[in-house]
Amino acid sequence: MKLPRRKFLRLAVGAAALPVVSRIARAQTYPSRPVRIIVGGPAGGSGDFHARLIGQWLSERLGQPFIIENRPGAGTNIGTEAVVRAPADGYTLLLALTPNAINATLYERLNFNFIRDIAPVAGIVHGPQVLVMHPAHSSKSVSDIIAYAKANPAKLNMASGGNGTPGHIAGELFKIMAGVNLTHVPYRGEGPALTDAISGQVQLMFVSASPSLEFIRAGKLRAVAVTTPVRSSALPAVPTIAETLPGYEAHAWAGMGAPKGTPPEIIEKLNGQINAGLASPGIKARYADLGLTPLILSPADFGKFVAEDTQRWAKVIRAANIKLE
Structure with a gap:
């Protein structure tokens, strides 16, 4: 049986529209x-x-x-x-x-x-990570850390939550750009590393902002710099690493x-x-x-x-x- 041309075209257009209608319906009912x-x-x-x-x-x-x-x-x-x-x-x-x-x-x-x-x-x-140090250490700025590390190769310990974690990678980028040798001390998680940074067992750490803020505000850690190109609204007085090392970003x-x-x-x-x-x-x-x-x-x-x-x-x-x- 042959369909009239006009009816055939209407059916063809309707069939082509079915996937579109189906997608719209799926979006409207999601999630069910x-x-x-x-x-x-x-x-x-x-x-x-x-x-x-x-x-x-x-x-x-x-x-x-x-x-x-x-x-x-x-x-x-x-x-x-x-x-x-x-x-x-x-x-x-x-x-x-x-x-x-x-x-x-x-x-x-x-x-x-x-x-x-x-x-x-x-x-x-x-958001940024924060380069923090134990308050007892003499280094108070990125320039201080670089100068100390160059005068005392491998004497500064850098804690992280483990090999390949964001804090470790941010620290390695810092080492490359500053031309310094820091001794990496990996931990099984950011929490244990942060605990030893607070106690002074390690001297510095690149740590996520959220778990470190309370310790920074309490004076248990010194916030030296943040890793983003612009300063953090939570730590507006803390400079960026890029202010000393142009182009640094993590x-x-x-x-x-x-x-x-x-x-x-x-x-x-x-x-x-x-x-x-x-x-x-x-x-x-x-x-x-x-x-x-x-x-x-x-x-x-x-x-x-x-x-x-x-x-x-x-x-x-x-x-x-x-x-x-």
Whole structure:
């Protein structure tokens, strides 16, 4: 049976429109059940804080629980791989962090490629690490540290949360640019390293802003400089390392990712809701108190941000010949 040409064209146009209608309907009904946010670190860590803060906002705005699931291990790689292997349906998300950019070069063999296998959804925040020293040490500025280190090679101990952690990589970049030899002392986590920095067992440390602020404000640690190109709102009197070493930059960041192939309309919906949360007075105030800046970006721009950070740390890792223990 032959269809009249006009009727055939109407049917063809209607069939072509079905995928568009289906995508719109899928975005409108998402989420229809609980969503998991996988965090590749332990409960109580900085990544956990970001996931819970944004997860609560998304739960309130989208009407379904956003459940935080901690999968620590292998420098966030265990949690990341769990998301890479999950269905690309928007119901499993990744709290992406600076270590994801570092690990792409640090680990010679991974079962995934972070840039290829995780779709960028939204940025959350970025902010400085802080170069801190025990208050008893004579060095009070970046220039003092460089002068002391050059006069006393390898006599300054630099603590970190472990080989290849953001604090370690930031310290290695400092060593390269300042031309100094600091003795790296890796710990099993940032918490134990911070404890020994406070007690004076080690002299200096590059540490995340959020866990160090209370000790800086209490006078238990001296904040020498921050690692971002501009000063931190939480420590406005503390200079940047770049003021002494032009071009120095190291920041920590957090964002949201999803398995490759997640429908773009779901990614766009999540991006819009997360960005709205970051612009809300309550979340802005929480982050400002920690010296962190909301990272309000489109999915494409967040992907570009991550790719550039991955390239930046690859150069440092190779130049410093950083290896895992």
